Amino acid sequence: MDEFxxxxxYFTRASADPDVLVGVGDDxxxxxxxxxxxxxxxxxxxxxxxxxxxxxxxxxxxxxAVAVNLSDIAAMGARPRWMTLALTLRAAxxxxxxxxxxxxxxxxxxxxxxxxxxDTTHGPRTVISVNLTGDVEPGRALTRSxxxxxxRLFVSGHPGDAxxxxxxxxxxxxxQPDAERLVDRFRRPAARLELGARLAGLATAAIDVxxxxxxxxxxxxAASSVGGRLDIGRLPLSRELLAVAGRSRASDYAxxxxxxxxxxxxxxxxxxxxxAALAAKLGLPLTDIGEVVAGAGLSCVENGAPxxxxxxxxxxxxxxxx
Amino acid sequence: MDEFxxxxxYFTRASADPDVLVGVGDDxxxxxxxxxxxxxxxxxxxxxxxxxxxxxxxxxxxxxAVAVNLSDIAAMGARPRWMTLALTLRAAxxxxxxxxxxxxxxxxxxxxxxxxxxDTTHGPRTVISVNLTGDVEPGRALTRSxxxxxxRLFVSGHPGDAxxxxxxxxxxxxxQPDAERLVDRFRRPAARLELGARLAGLATAAIDVxxxxxxxxxxxxAASSVGGRLDIGRLPLSRELLAVAGRSRASDYAxxxxxxxxxxxxxxxxxxxxxAALAAKLGLPLTDIGEVVAGAGLSCVENGAPxxxxxxxxxxxxxxxx
Numbered sequence: 001m002d003e004f005x006x007x008x009x010y011f012t013r014a015s016a017d018p019d020v021l022v023g024v025g026d027d028x029x030x031x032x033x034x035x036x037x038x039x040x041x042x043x044x045x046x047x048x049x050x051x052x053x054x055x056x057x058x059x060x061x062x063x064x065a066v067a068v069n070l071s072d073i074a075a076m077g078a079r080p081r082w083m084t085l086a087l088t089l090r091a092a093x094x095x096x097x098x099x100x101x102x103x104x105x106x107x108x109x110x111x112x113x114x115x116x117x118x119d120t121t122h123g124p125r126t127v128i129s130v131n132l133t134g135d136v137e138p139g140r141a142l143t144r145s146x147x148x149x150x151x152r153l154f155v156s157g158h159p160g161d162a163x164x165x166x167x168x169x170x171x172x173x174x175x176q177p178d179a180e181r182l183v184d185r186f187r188r189p190a191a192r193l194e195l196g197a198r199l200a201g202l203a204t205a206a207i208d209v210x211x212x213x214x215x216x217x218x219x220x221x222a223a224s225s226v227g228g229r230l231d232i233g234r235l236p237l238s239r240e241l242l243a244v245a246g247r248s249r250a251s252d253y254a255x256x257x258x259x260x261x262x263x264x265x266x267x268x269x270x271x272x273x274x275x276a277a278l279a280a281k282l283g284l285p286l287t288d289i290g291e292v293v294a295g296a297g298l299s300c301v302e303n304g305a306p307x308x309x310x311x312x313x314x315x316x317x318x319x320x321x322x
Numbered sequence: 323m324d325e326f327x328x329x330x331x332y333f334t335r336a337s338a339d340p341d342v343l344v345g346v347g348d349d350x351x352x353x354x355x356x357x358x359x360x361x362x363x364x365x366x367x368x369x370x371x372x373x374x375x376x377x378x379x380x381x382x383x384x385x386x387a388v389a390v391n392l393s394d395i396a397a398m399g400a401r402p403r404w405m406t407l408a409l410t411l412r413a414a415x416x417x418x419x420x421x422x423x424x425x426x427x428x429x430x431x432x433x434x435x436x437x438x439x440x441d442t443t444h445g446p447r448t449v450i451s452v453n454l455t456g457d458v459e460p461g462r463a464l465t466r467s468x469x470x471x472x473x474r475l476f477v478s479g480h481p482g483d484a485x486x487x488x489x490x491x492x493x494x495x496x497x498q499p500d501a502e503r504l505v506d507r508f509r510r511p512a513a514r515l516e517l518g519a520r521l522a523g524l525a526t527a528a529i530d531v532x533x534x535x536x537x538x539x540x541x542x543x544a545a546s547s548v549g550g551r552l553d554i555g556r557l558p559l560s561r562e563l564l565a566v567a568g569r570s571r572a573s574d575y576a577x578x579x580x581x582x583x584x585x586x587x588x589x590x591x592x593x594x595x596x597x598a599a600l601a602a603k604l605g606l607p608l609t610d611i612g613e614v615v616a617g618a619g620l621s622c623v624e625n626g627a628p629x630x631x632x633x634x635x636x637x638x639x640x641x642x643x644x
Binding site for chain 2: 006009010013015016017020024026028031033034035036037039043044045047081082084085086088092097098105112114115116117120122124125127129131135
């Protein structure tokens, strides 16, 4: 059983609270604390040695802990505001804490987020959970569940860069300029907050790409009760990724690598022009990578022919079912 | 450096956000998501082997993970509403998860709390963080910082029971009736939500007793920039605790044991009658244990004579400074 099924099985219960507009199962919850304002809450955890290598600097870890949550807020089309931090540490090392706090406040400061509370505990390995609260105009939160057959599928930025960067980070090649740019994409994910905010009302569904584009696009489609077709030839592979990994491995990184923190979203076919204008405005590639179809599952095509993709993205428990 | 100083040093920064009414350093943050409604957010973590023994059942762990956060919400005088859960597990054991979820939803259901999101990750030891959101009438949240010289200090319930229960839980005596009642106080803490809600407007300051009454009362006094005098002879020691531990050890459990999840609060001396009426209404002892004085620090008296208390409560890092 993978993490997705596990959460669904044990932690999804019907809510009697009319102010819970979206509960467990999306990138974030949508809540209504007061009439006239909706709120988005997300929580995401980094475990040392699982979500980042021991080699990562304390400042990068602090930055990432906030950025991965900002990415969930972006995927909901909300504006981030407040966060709480649960920090489990082996020991209170002042140098590590100073660096961690520096990175944490850097990421928070870039988006006007205030740390409002926390809890520090002792444990055998570093575990960092951040709960982030955002706000959004009533009824405007983006969810995963409204993609429709005929919609186009898009992805922002260059998926695969961060996953390649993570591998390079631990190897001897990390100092080459192309490699360095990929490593930076892992160290400092750029949450797509402005994109998310502008997609509200334009996209039909969105998800942040944390576990691999193929797997996360599949989750969006499943949540919308539709299927999809992804054109591998359209994947926006970066020059650096192609230089370092070659085309075939680059596609694998882009489809299954994880840690991108880009947005994958669906939009009606006639929104193509608006999306192109948005990409130009933000200076961020927004690439049409396929289509939403009736049915279930995400299939892949390459050069017009069906291909089977066998990697299902990063799963926290168990093995991907192939 | 203890946890308290550590958090203050690295994670307290001035906020530019006018909607953050109370930030890091109290039992919870007080936020204003929209005019006309204040919100309280708390986060608390349980680490296996540190905050609970391996012997505790999965259902009790789930219950406690919610209850310790409910207790923070109670200390702020708020009504709990929504929670998110970050769960780090060694493996996805369906029996453990089923039990954990049962206890979690039991505690949540008792107070109308909805689980709205979560994140499950893999790690070497179980770590459970719950972020709980509550709401409160604007300006009515209870903080730690408004105790005034001349106020009386109170504690609810029977501090020390849970700490004794935790020790008994791991020993052979846990099945004796008195011991069993103490063990239950550890297994199933009763967050004092109704008390907290009714103290808003009556108490001047409040804190939940999680790390030991002496230490937590000291934090309330420090946050209020006042001192205090605690009368050890007035401690409301339960019959069961006295039977199992004897008077002297019972006082130690009550002052330094932790895990009580009672409320310690200050109130003007002329509120004594109202507080007695509240105790009767709730069927919960609310005991005057001392007074707030000008100055700093918490001193103890017993039979009218000063005594030195040397245990500073549970600290997550480092050693108590004696």
